[in-house]
Amino acid sequence: MKTLHNYISGTWMSSRGETFLDLVNPTTEKTIAQFPAGSADDVNAAVVAAVGAQAVWSEVPVADRVAMIESWADQIMEHAGEIAELQCQEMGKPVRLGRSFIEGGAAALKSGAAEALSYPFKQTVDLPNxxxxxxxRRPVGVAGVVIPWNFPVAMTLSALGPLLAAGNTVVVKPSERTPMATxxxxxxxxxVKLPDGVVNLVLGDSRAGQPLVSHPQVDLIHFTGSVATGxxxxxxxxxxxHRSVLELGGKDPVIVDADVDPVATAHAVAAGAFLNTGQICTSMERIYVHTDVADRFIDALVSAAETYTMGDGFHDSTVLGPLVSEQQRQIVHRHVEDALTRGATVRTGGEVPDRTGYFYPATVLTDVDESMLVMTEETFGPIAPVVIVSSFEEALERAADSTYGLAATVYSExxxxxxxxxxxxxGVVWVNQWQGGGPECIYEPARSSGMGATGSTASFDAATRPVSVHIAPAPKSPATETTAETAMQ
Structure with a gap:
């Protein structure tokens, strides 16, 4: 069985704590690795290493920093398939899907770092006299990066590019459910020739996360996770x-207008609801469809859901991997059962399968309303609850009626x-294309979905601290000034 360690100042180190945790494969329900539960001593060692490296790293020319980060991205791209297999073992994501996101994460690491080449780290304003x-724009210092389990590699890489290119050093704490791929x-x-201590890895659960967040020498916390922990x-x-950037939960709405193709839109919504087994912060968790197209849309959504076959993520035919844990599956099924007791109808799915692994089928619910957990709390599973509305205005009103504000998708012509x-x-509104946009996108979550703008130049704004230096001519005493006239006398 594999035993994982911390990576501190360029060296793999055993934990200073005595407790280890089991890593369970959610497909087989078997233990595949052990890793440290985390300790304050582990965190302190990593932070001390990051503090010691930061001054040196920030003096490295920007172009050289970017080149080193890009070299790391190239290595990750070459090993994307292997990393995707590790990710599949620890959280169930199908290898083919996982590889695409890992490659996207490596590209984001590279492009995020390259943004530093044009970012205005120094601006000069000439004034009178x-x-x-x-x-x-100076680096903040040491950043603590706390990453969730649903996209552990892609989210780590997308966060690190701007932080490192701006001259910060980092301590990464991945979820205790996905330490292996990270x-x-x-x-x-x-x-890669990154100086020792520039990037550090500490494994564990809250026994590592809490000391990292509260460490006095961590200047910025970049956290992605639940609202409660956020x-x-x-x-x-x-x-x-200390500065914090928080991307928290979502209960994202999708609006299907009366003038769109209901069948094509239903297949697009199925991807938004079921991709990664619904374990995406921006997954479509509330669907409002206009009554004029509702019947055709629902029929097509049910048909699409039934094509999402469950299975081992190492098989190319698998579309729907398991949920990450039995605990997560219980949350998902509790939301479905709550909806049924309050009058909802299951159109497909909705039952825990009798098989090994934490699987749950793609599920479509109708006759739902805002009294149900599936419409108010983050489900984080492959559940598509559909509400029929009489107008676009009603859909907008109901879509906006939430404590969350991460993203929203609208299909309309x-x-x-x-x-x-x-x-x-x-923070993001997608029109006719879920997950649309490019690296220039800048957004900040609304309401309880988080705080702090990220993306493009905003990520560098978050990773740096502005300092204004005013330079005026040195003062001179009139009594000591020598004029041309006195000099000739």
Whole structure:
């Protein structure tokens, strides 16, 4: 059985704690590895290493920093298939799907770092009387990066590009459910010439996460996870007056207008609801469909759901892997059962399969309303609850009625409706293409879905601290000045 270790100052180190945790494959329900539960001593060693490396790293020319990060990205790209297999073993994501996101993460690491080449780390403003103001963007210092289990590799890489390119050093704490694939990323650093201590890895659960968040020498916390934990992280960062970037849960709505193709749209919505077994923060968890197209849309959505075959993610035919744990499956099924007791109808799925592994079928529910957990709390599973509405305005109103505000998707061909949709309280609004956009995208979650803008230049704004340096001519005393006239006398 594999035993995982921490990566600190360029060296693999055993934990200073005495407790280890089992890593369970959610497909086979068998233990595949052991890893440290985490300790304050582990975290402190990693932070001390990051602090020691930061001054040196920040003095490395930007172009050289970017080149080293890009070299790491290239190594990850070469090993994407292998990393995807590790990810499949620890959280169930089908290998083919996982590889595509790992390759996307490597590309994001590279493009995020490359943004530093054009980012204005220094701006100069000339003022009257020969004075000048320089606006310098300096690295924040040490960043603690806490990553969830649903996209452990892609989310780690997308966070690290701007942080490292801006001159910060980092301590990464992956989820205790997905330490294996993340650890492999750090093994690939053997082929890259990053200075020791620039990137560090500490494994464990809250016994590693809490000391990292509360460490006095961690200047920025970049946290992705649940709302409940995010509130605790934000409160601790506020107590220490440290910066935090929080991307938390979502209960994303999707609106299907009367003028779209209901069958094509249903297949697009199926992907938004069931991809990664519904374990995506921006998964479509509330579907509002216009009554004029509702019957055809629901029939097509049911048909699409039934094509999402469950199985081992190593098989190419598998579309739906298992949920990450039995605990997560219980949450998903509890939401379905709550909906049924309150009058919902199961159109397909909705039952725990009698098989090994934490599987749950793609499920479509109708006759749902806002009294049900499946419409108000984050489900994080392959559940598509559908509400029939009489107008686009009703759909907008109900879509906006949520404590969350991560993202929203609207399918419409009516220009006025598209304009109205842009006012939805969300960090991202996708129109006619879920997960659309490119690396230039900048967003900040709304409401309880988080705080702190990221993407493109906003990620560098978050990773740096602006300093203004005003330079004026040195003062001179009139009594000591020598004029041309006195000099000739």
């Amino acid at each position: 020969g004075s000048q103001t320089q606006i310098l 650890a492999r990323l750090f093994e690939l650093l053997d082929e 509130r605790q992280v934000g409160a601790e960062a506020g107590r220490l007056l 009516t220009p006025e409706h598209i304009t109205e949709a842009s006012r939805l309280p969300a």
